[in-house]
Amino acid sequence: MPRIAMLPSDVADQIAAGEVVERPASVVKELLENALDAGATTVDIDIEDGGRRLVRVSDDGFGMDRDDVQLSIERHATSKIRTAADLVGVQSFGFRGEALSAISSVSRFTVTTAVADGAGTCIQVAGGSLRDVTDTARRRGTTVSVSDLFFNTPARARFLRGTRSEWRATSDVLTAIALARRDVRLRVTVDGKEVMSLTPARTLRDRVAALWGAKSVDRFLDVDAVTGPIRVTGLAERPADVGTASRRTAIIVNGRAVRDVGLTRAVESAYRTALSAGLRPSFALEIQLPGDAVDVNVHPAKAEVRFHDRWGTERAVERAVRRALGVLESSALVGAGARIWHAPTADAFPEPLTQVPLAEDAPFFAEHQSAHVELDRITPADDVIIPPLIQLRRTYLLYEHAEGVVLIDQHSAHERVLYERFMQQITGGGASSQRLLLPETVHLSPRDAEVLEANSDSFQRLGYELEPFGGYSVIVHAVPTPHRRFDALKCLTESLATLSGDRGATVHAAHELLVATVACKAAVKAGEPLAPDEMRALFRSLVSTTLPAHDVHGRSGIIRLTWDELDRRFGRR
Ligand SMILES: Nc1ncnc2c1ncn2[C@@H]1O[C@H](COP(=O)(O)OP(=O)(O)OP(=O)(O)O)[C@@H](O)[C@H]1O
Numbered sequence: 001m002p003r004i005a006m007l008p009s010d011v012a013d014q015i016a017a018g019e020v021v022e023r024p025a026s027v028v029k030e031l032l033e034n035a036l037d038a039g040a041t042t043v044d045i046d047i048e049d050g051g052r053r054l055v056r057v058s059d060d061g062f063g064m065d066r067d068d069v070q071l072s073i074e075r076h077a078t079s080k081i082r083t084a085a086d087l088v089g090v091q092s093f094g095f096r097g098e099a100l101s102a103i104s105s106v107s108r109f110t111v112t113t114a115v116a117d118g119a120g121t122c123i124q125v126a127g128g129s130l131r132d133v134t135d136t137a138r139r140r141g142t143t144v145s146v147s148d149l150f151f152n153t154p155a156r157a158r159f160l161r162g163t164r165s166e167w168r169a170t171s172d173v174l175t176a177i178a179l180a181r182r183d184v185r186l187r188v189t190v191d192g193k194e195v196m197s198l199t200p201a202r203t204l205r206d207r208v209a210a211l212w213g214a215k216s217v218d219r220f221l222d223v224d225a226v227t228g229p230i231r232v233t234g235l236a237e238r239p240a241d242v243g244t245a246s247r248r249t250a251i252i253v254n255g256r257a258v259r260d261v262g263l264t265r266a267v268e269s270a271y272r273t274a275l276s277a278g279l280r281p282s283f284a285l286e287i288q289l290p291g292d293a294v295d296v297n298v299h300p301a302k303a304e305v306r307f308h309d310r311w312g313t314e315r316a317v318e319r320a321v322r323r324a325l326g327v328l329e330s331s332a333l334v335g336a337g338a339r340i341w342h343a344p345t346a347d348a349f350p351e352p353l354t355q356v357p358l359a360e361d362a363p364f365f366a367e368h369q370s371a372h373v374e375l376d377r378i379t380p381a382d383d384v385i386i387p388p389l390i391q392l393r394r395t396y397l398l399y400e401h402a403e404g405v406v407l408i409d410q411h412s413a414h415e416r417v418l419y420e421r422f423m424q425q426i427t428g429g430g431a432s433s434q435r436l437l438l439p440e441t442v443h444l445s446p447r448d449a450e451v452l453e454a455n456s457d458s459f460q461r462l463g464y465e466l467e468p469f470g471g472y473s474v475i476v477h478a479v480p481t482p483h484r485r486f487d488a489l490k491c492l493t494e495s496l497a498t499l500s501g502d503r504g505a506t507v508h509a510a511h512e513l514l515v516a517t518v519a520c521k522a523a524v525k526a527g528e529p530l531a532p533d534e535m536r537a538l539f540r541s542l543v544s545t546t547l548p549a550h551d552v553h554g555r556s557g558i559i560r561l562t563w564d565e566l567d568r569r570f571g572r573r
């Protein structure tokens with residue numbers, strides 16, 4: 001007796017529908033995307049009982065004629081592609097010809113549509129069978145009504161959550177698409193009440209303001225960077241604001257709203273040195289890349305895409321966000337035009353008494369560092385007006401500013417500067433170094449020696465010239481000279497000890513970890529007196545740095561007290 005039989009088509013349709021139609025939010029997504037594919041400029045959406053009782057989507061798109069609308073509910077019926085080759089770089093949201101067939105097989109389903117104002121067609125379908133086709137009058141466009149979702153599949157209906165939770169899922173879908181398609185007018189009612197009314201927006205920022213709140217847009221920095229064929233634009237939250245409001249994220253790839261854990265992580269790693277652990281930024285990013293660099297046909301609901309060069313795409317996103325965060329810092333420190341420092345009157349800040357001047361007059365940061373020249377090009381150092389600086393407790397630098405007073409933590413500020421410079425050396429050309437008159441021998445623990453060997457290339461790029469010398473010793477021939485207080489051997493051994501003690505780290509440290517460690521060890525410590533020229537050099541380098549105002553451990557390196565705040569505290573207002 002045969003054991004295999006073909007499934008009846010209605011059962012097959014219901015099974016297929018399970019992949020596409022999971023909940024009301026999926027219905028809203030499919031119908032809204034169809035409306036947009038039909039060239040709609042205005043879409044009205046009505047939802048009742050979380051979408052269980054009704055989802056109705058009306059558009060002013062190009063509509064369907066009598067034959068097409070009957071075909072539209074068949075499986076694999078589509079007007080959007082004809083051949084497999086059309087899938088590459090497909091521009092429309094739809095291309096599978098599945099959505100209407102899937103939705104109509106698990107609901108009571110009505111389409112009213114017209115290709116021109118006047119005569120149109122209405123079809124009625126219940127649980128997948130066509131019940132009625134009638135003529136009707138309608139303006140150009142299409143209205144699809146989906147009632148009693150899952151009425152004929154009670155097992156699926158039981159999986160639906162409460163009304164609120166279904167609406168939340170729908171609202172996420174609407175928000176994502178509304179961000180991607182800012183050109184459309186979108187109106188949404190829930191149980192008869194208008195909950196969303198969007199007019200066409202010019203920019204993503206405008207749309208974000210309309211969706212996430214007008215106040216919230218101030219929290220975002222503009223992102224715009226091109227890496228090879230990939231352009232990343234959009235908004236990323238200022239590090240200082242992260243965690244102050246609930247988190248929202250949106251990723252749009254070639255006009256499609258997608259979820260992507262890898263890209264989300266790439267955004268987060270751009271913030272790595274700027275946020276304390278556990279804080280996660282909000283963002284809305286658009287990624288544009290050649291059509292043949294993404295595959296959109298990998299997920300039943302098209303919520304995910306596949307990148308041919310995933311690594312490259314993630315790095316492009318990370319880089320773009322990092323640049324956006326950097327721009328903030330230079331501009332936040334020096335202000336527009338780099339001219340917001342108001343030199344205080346001469347006697348406002350006498351030479352600080354707590355400071356022990358050093359004999360030498362050489363600048364703090366070795367000018368011959370190649371990376372320094374690079375940095376100077378980003379923000380010409382001459383543009384920076386350096387205010388009189390005071391060192392407090394041999395730990396903080398203080399200065400007066402038009403809007404208040406600013407305190408800088410000398411160690412974390414210096415660490416930031418060195419982090420960026422070392423990073424450029426490691427990823428770029430490498431550093432110049434100074435040969436030692438007499439080579440030094442350093443004895444290491446076995447574990448430290450192992451770490452050094454695994455990272456010898458990085459240390460060399462930082463300016464260390466090392467030669468293994470039997471056992472666990474190395475001979476040091478040349479060392480980097482990032483500043484005149486730098487103790488190269490101490491920095492080397494301390495960095496190795498930290499890296500090898502980091503249980504989470506592999507022997508081969510990631511660039512960032514290594515650089516962060518070395519920068520921390522190389523930076524001036526709290527408690528070291530700085531000469532005026534050293535403070536000025538530190539200040540100047542800090543302004544040129546594109547990293548955010550936090551040290552590599554996520555601590556804040558700069559504190560600003562506005563006059564307003566001081567006045568308030570002193571009860572002046
Ligand atoms: N609102 C609409 N206006 C005009 N035509 C529509 C509309 N909705 C659907 N259609 C037509 O019906 C066809 C079938 O729609 P359906 O959503 O099932 O498939 P699709 O959009 O082609 O692909 P996918 O399953 O990937 O969404 C579409 O290709 C389109 O020609």
Ligand SMILES: [Mg+2]
Binds near residue numbers: 033034095100
């Ligand atoms: Mg579709």
